[in-house]
Amino acid sequence: SANSMWGGRFSEGPAEVMERINASIGFDKKLYAQDIAGSKAHCRMLMKQKIISKQDGEQILKGLDTILREIEAGDFVFDAKLEDIHMNVEARLSTLIGAAAGRLHTARSRNDQVATDFRLWVRGALDDLDLAVQGLQAALIDQAAANAETIMPGYTHLQVAQPVTLGHHFLAYVEMLGRDRGRLSDARARLNESPLGAAALAGTAFPIDREMTARELGFDRAMANSLDAVSDRDFALEFLAAGSIIAIHLSRLAEELVLWTNQGFAFVELSDSFTTGSSIMPQKKNPDAAELIRGKSGRVIGALNSLLVTMKGLPLAYGKDMQEDKEPVFDAADTLLVSVTAMQGMIADLKARPDKLLAATTAGFITATDLADWLVRELGLPFRQAHHVTGSLVAEAERAGCDLAELPLSKMQAVEPAIHGGVFSVLSVEKAVASRRSYGGTAPDQVRAQVARARERFL
Numbered sequence: 001s002a003n004s005m006w007g008g009r010f011s012e013g014p015a016e017v018m019e020r021i022n023a024s025i026g027f028d029k030k031l032y033a034q035d036i037a038g039s040k041a042h043c044r045m046l047m048k049q050k051i052i053s054k055q056d057g058e059q060i061l062k063g064l065d066t067i068l069r070e071i072e073a074g075d076f077v078f079d080a081k082l083e084d085i086h087m088n089v090e091a092r093l094s095t096l097i098g099a100a101a102g103r104l105h106t107a108r109s110r111n112d113q114v115a116t117d118f119r120l121w122v123r124g125a126l127d128d129l130d131l132a133v134q135g136l137q138a139a140l141i142d143q144a145a146a147n148a149e150t151i152m153p154g155y156t157h158l159q160v161a162q163p164v165t166l167g168h169h170f171l172a173y174v175e176m177l178g179r180d181r182g183r184l185s186d187a188r189a190r191l192n193e194s195p196l197g198a199a200a201l202a203g204t205a206f207p208i209d210r211e212m213t214a215r216e217l218g219f220d221r222a223m224a225n226s227l228d229a230v231s232d233r234d235f236a237l238e239f240l241a242a243g244s245i246i247a248i249h250l251s252r253l254a255e256e257l258v259l260w261t262n263q264g265f266a267f268v269e270l271s272d273s274f275t276t277g278s279s280i281m282p283q284k285k286n287p288d289a290a291e292l293i294r295g296k297s298g299r300v301i302g303a304l305n306s307l308l309v310t311m312k313g314l315p316l317a318y319g320k321d322m323q324e325d326k327e328p329v330f331d332a333a334d335t336l337l338v339s340v341t342a343m344q345g346m347i348a349d350l351k352a353r354p355d356k357l358l359a360a361t362t363a364g365f366i367t368a369t370d371l372a373d374w375l376v377r378e379l380g381l382p383f384r385q386a387h388h389v390t391g392s393l394v395a396e397a398e399r400a401g402c403d404l405a406e407l408p409l410s411k412m413q414a415v416e417p418a419i420h421g422g423v424f425s426v427l428s429v430e431k432a433v434a435s436r437r438s439y440g441g442t443a444p445d446q447v448r449a450q451v452a453r454a455r456e457r458f459l
């Protein structure tokens with residue numbers, strides 16, 4: 001039998017596999033609250049514009065409220081034969097209130113309806129994600145404050161470079177996440193226009209009020225072009241793009257946690273709540289949450305790619321291809337939330353091991369740059385020459401099997417006669433760290449200032 005919503009020109013129903021490829025209710029039922037809110041706004045507008053009668057409108061509004069309650073109570077039966085959330089709700093409305101239900105879809109199409117529902121849903125997802133990322137920033141800032149003086153090696157090429165503080169390192173991620181939140185809020189501002197009233201693609205001959213429905217749904221304005229309103233999913237792409245960058249930031253931090261919990265580093269300890277044991281090796285404490293966050297970033301990036309490829313080459317206006325927009329977005333939203341939240345828990349519980357962090361700075365001649373800077377400052381050497389002299393001193397220390405600070409003055413003077421005992425004042429990691437007081441630098445007092453600014457900017 002033909003479809004009750006659009007079956008007029010059909011004498012036969014769909015093939016079983018057609019129903020399966022066509023139905024989206026399995027996933028788009030997630031849009032129920034947005035669908036009902038959109039329908040209520042549309043209905044009130046139709047009433048105000050006298051496009052439908054007050055009596056019909058009131059019945060529709062009441063019916064929609066009933067449906068919302070039914071869905072939330074788990075009493076609603078979703079039917080794949082009715083394809084999607086829009087038709088499931090409308091069919092139920094018609095069972096509940098009869099003929100008046102048929103007037104709701106006046107001056108509307110599923111094309112502007114789904115664009116509206118999805119925008120509202122993504123808007124909520126942006127807000128939820130922003131809040132979660134802020135929570136992670138708070139945990140990182142607390143750790144940064146607690147570790148403003150905890151000295152560790154800073155790396156380039158994953159080779160020991162210069163000493164930094166652990167607090168400084170955590171604050172680097174706070175900044176990344178701050179830009180991530182900026183991207184979410186930029187995306188939200190562009191997203192927040194209403195497609196409702198674009199109808200199928202061309203607008204409508206009914207005297208609708210698009211600003212009214214826009215306002216009622218919390219949009220800033222009505223979208224300016226009806227073809228654009230039903231055709232683009234750039235708002236979902238922006239969510240996925242911003243989300244992918246968040247996933248990458250999380251993945252880098254996760255990778256560092258995996259590295260730092262490795263026995264060769266032993267820089268930090270994760271709590272029991274965020275690690276797992278092994279079923280065979282009794283000694284194990286594995287950083288599974290960090291590994292999963294690192295792994296899940298692939299899903300989010302995959303979701304972005306999936307929707308980019310779906311949209312590429314689609315002619316205007318609506319095409320059913322666009323029904324494929326939802327699953328990647330839903331999956332990415334869930335994945336991002338669980339990842340950010342797990343990372344927050346891991347960071348909040350993390351215990352730094354200052355002894356191990358400090359011990360790691362004794363390898364790799366970590367104060368070599370400080371020595372070169374001293375040669376420039378105290379002896380007036382050009383930096384390039386100071387670099388060369390320091391390189392020779394490093395080679396000398398390497399031959400002697402000692403650190404730069406342990407190299408006897410006589411050996412240093414054999415390389416550069418002007419060097420005097422004052423040089424030892426810059427060869428300790430504490431002095432090296434404390435001296436880097438430039439804006440944004442790693443000195444403890446700078447880190448404490450960054451912590452204070454970060455609290456103000458982000459929390």
Ligand code: ARG
Pocket residue numbers: 024028084110111114318320322323
């Ligand atoms: N389920 C559809 C989607 O997600 C709703 C829009 C259908 N519109 C249409 N003309 N068939 O895109």
